[in-house]
Amino acid sequence: MTKIITLDGPSGSGKGTVGRALAIDLGFNYLDSGLLYRSLALNALINHLDLNDEFGIAATVNDVSLEFSLCSPVVTLNGADVTDEIRSERVSLASSKIAKYSLVRKRLVDFQRKFSRGDGLIADGRDMGSVIFPSADLKIFLTASVKVRAVRRYKELIARGENVSLRDLERRIALRDKGDRERKVSPLIAGEGAIVIDASEKSVNEVKKEIIHYFDLIPSV
Ligand code: C5P
Numbered sequence: 001m002t003k004i005i006t007l008d009g010p011s012g013s014g015k016g017t018v019g020r021a022l023a024i025d026l027g028f029n030y031l032d033s034g035l036l037y038r039s040l041a042l043n044a045l046i047n048h049l050d051l052n053d054e055f056g057i058a059a060t061v062n063d064v065s066l067e068f069s070l071c072s073p074v075v076t077l078n079g080a081d082v083t084d085e086i087r088s089e090r091v092s093l094a095s096s097k098i099a100k101y102s103l104v105r106k107r108l109v110d111f112q113r114k115f116s117r118g119d120g121l122i123a124d125g126r127d128m129g130s131v132i133f134p135s136a137d138l139k140i141f142l143t144a145s146v147k148v149r150a151v152r153r154y155k156e157l158i159a160r161g162e163n164v165s166l167r168d169l170e171r172r173i174a175l176r177d178k179g180d181r182e183r184k185v186s187p188l189i190a191g192e193g194a195i196v197i198d199a200s201e202k203s204v205n206e207v208k209k210e211i212i213h214y215f216d217l218i219p220s221v
Pocket residue numbers: 011012033034035037038092095096097099100124125126127128176180
């Protein structure tokens with residue numbers, strides 16, 4: 001049986017780094033579901049599609065071929081290397097916008113569930129424990145203060161040469177959180193049975209160890 005650990009939480013909480021490290025340590029698959037929304041958003045921006053058109057965006061789900069791997073940061077979209085672009089601020093904002101569309105979300109459900117194979121899966125996102133894998137073996141909700149998340153994102157964007165102000169980022173992160181939390185479909189919530197970890201004052205390694213500790217407590221593991 002494939003073991004599933006869901007790792008939900010707001011952007012910048014460290015889910016990506018912790019999730020990848022966990023997947024490598026445990027020998028599990030890794031699903032970065034945010035990348036799916038990002039790829040649809042980037043594809044829409046590249047092709048000048050209307051981001052307000054739910055039907056139009058949902059219709060592109062099968063046009064987008066996304067490739068990413070656990071061991072490499074490289075992401076390709078329809079064969080083109082979009083590693084930098086896909087994590088840019090404009091794609092973050094656009095992805096949050098299209099993630100509100102129930103039609104888009106519905107069309108991504110089966111694709112995401114197919115990542116559950118082999119020994120196990122680390123599923124990273126917003127609705128992994130609540131919607132996509134409701135019977136996961138372990139559900140984690142990873143969070144951190146807006147300030148801590150903004151500083152992390154600031155360092156990441158500056159390192160990539162994007163010109164941003166910390167105050168602006170804090171504001172945008174808070175706004176994106178609000179949108180993710182308050183949307184009608186698959187809102188960002190610590191679902192039933194999820195263990196909440198506040199990573200504001202913790203290193204990646206500490207969070208990873210904590211999750212492995214909870215995983216080891218599962219009787220059938
Ligand atoms: O995690 P990441 O920041 O890459 O996700 C980009 C956007 O995709 C988020 O702001 C969120 O709106 C959306 N998302 C989502 N459900 C997921 C993963 C991401 O709505 N499972």
